[in-house]
Amino acid sequence: MKVIETEYKGYRFRSRLEARWAVFFDACGVRWEYEPEGYVLHNGQCYLPDFLLHDVAGRGGGELYVEVKGKMTRADAAKINQFSQGKHQLLVVAGIPDGDCIDEIDDYCEEWGYYGFPGFGGGPYPFNFQTIDGDYFVAHPGINRKGMFELFGDDGSYLCCRNPEATLEAYKLARQARFEYGQTPRIRKVRS
DSSP states (O other): OOOOOEEETTEEESSHHHHHHHHHHHHHTOEEEESOOOEEOTTSOEEOOSEEEEEEBSTTOEEEEEEEOSSOOHHHHHHHHHHHTTTOOEEEEOSOOOOSSHHHHHHHHHHHHHHOSTTOOSOOOTTBTHHHHSOOOBEEEEEBTTSOEEEEESSHHHHTTBOHHHHHHHHHHHHHOOOGGGOOOOOOOOOO
16 A cells, blocks of 8 residues: 655655654644755665754754654664664654553553563564663653653653643544645644
């Protein structure tokens, strides 16, 4: 099955899933670039990360690469693992987390972050700090109480700094974004 290329904000995304993540990043107010630069890995293969986020707050702060994967192959995993072992921080994400409350969003991230892609044994795991700093720990993308995009760790002491209402709203906007029939969603930063 072939994914549908999608246009949003002047970019031509390889899939609607990537475009919906761009909507999420816009709703979170984080600056992003789509496929800004490709890299030649140590084994000579080329790798092109999907997003580069700027000014990310908190753990793994600064610049953060994001790789969007609907499914994982061994070749994908090898490139991601090699890239993330270098000087680059990379978050792998799967689908837009689904849920009507922040606890359901957290459950989604935890399921993927600890168990990975169905039918694919081993990492890299989506929504996990492993490809950022080597720590096998779930990463919850969201908005902090200062209104900035941040990756929150998987326990209450980290999650208490998140704005759950704004984060939930950003995920809802991303899930609801429609691109069919030439539609272009108008996204504003979620107020925190």
